[in-house]
Amino acid sequence: MEIRIEKAKTLKEKPDFSKLGFGKYFTDHMFVMDYKNGEWQDARIVPFGYIPIHPASTVLHYGAEIFEGMKAYKTADGFQMFRPYENARRMNNSAERLCLPQIDEEFFVKAITELIKLDYEWIPDLPGTSLYIRPFTFGNDEALGVHAVHNATFVVILSPVGNYYAEGLNPVKISIEHEDVRAVRGGTGYAKCGGNYAASLRAGKRAEEKGISQVLWLDGVERKYIEEVGSMNVMFKINGEIITPKLTGSVLPGITRKSCIEILKDWGYKVSERLISVDELCAAAKEGTLEEAWGTGTAAVVSPIGHLFYEGKDYEVSGNKIGELTQKLYDELTGIQWGKKPDERGWVVKVRV
């Protein structure tokens, strides 16, 4: 499919790249295409702006929406992306679960590549900065009946983002949630969809009011097994072994998670993807065998956990400092993503501009 390009008549002023924060600024253009009569059509790059939406649109009433989160990094002669075909595949898995139309994986990457080429000047070049890419698809039938959608819209927007950790890698406080649940097996937990986030906001707000940055979810049935953190997967180093919750269907299959597992195995660590109960975790923290804990996700890459709160108790991890392995993993992964370390596993897609 051809991509029609309509350039913005006036370009926006760029923000100060040293004060970007996360997801606050957007580039000059966006990619849009519509799904009608059983096929994607009118692929176009247009000036960034509002999307007109019918008041009865499916997404507004029944939450038919999926998204992806990925990053592009500036290089000497263009930019590079980290495992974009993994995002394309996951987006299609999410689409299958929510009965939204899938997108050809090559075309998904091509659409993003063409958009970034046009807004290339927006990729920040300061250390730790990148261009965050947010592709999303939403159901867009203009009727209130409940059924799998016939019409959908796919959009890609771009946002220059700063270093997640302005003052280095600071350990975060995490509260283990025992009331609300995020997802259940058979539900949409493994799909990257807006609805999962809607269900998580209340617990997140309660934690925030106590000065705690994120929530660690337990499984939705027994509320016994660790699942994941708000927008990150989670890993623990207990007695030298790396343990991460297995993908049971209610956990989002993170690409950072997958990459960390591969790197850790290459380094000779024993990595177990298995069920881990909150009791096992708290016992390890009490006995001092919980050596390190960290979250993994595209936005923060690797995020050390310094405190775990559960049922009124406060468990400190690694003396509230970043663990040695957490730091090593962060350096390795960001090194590959920023092009400062060799890409031995063929994860990086380079584009010349």
Ligand SMILES: *Cc1c(COP(=O)(O)O)cnc(C)c1O
């Ligand atoms: C996106 C996301 C992650 C992390 O996935 P990455 O591919 O590593 O960015 C983890 N949990 C949830 C709920 C997510 O939405």
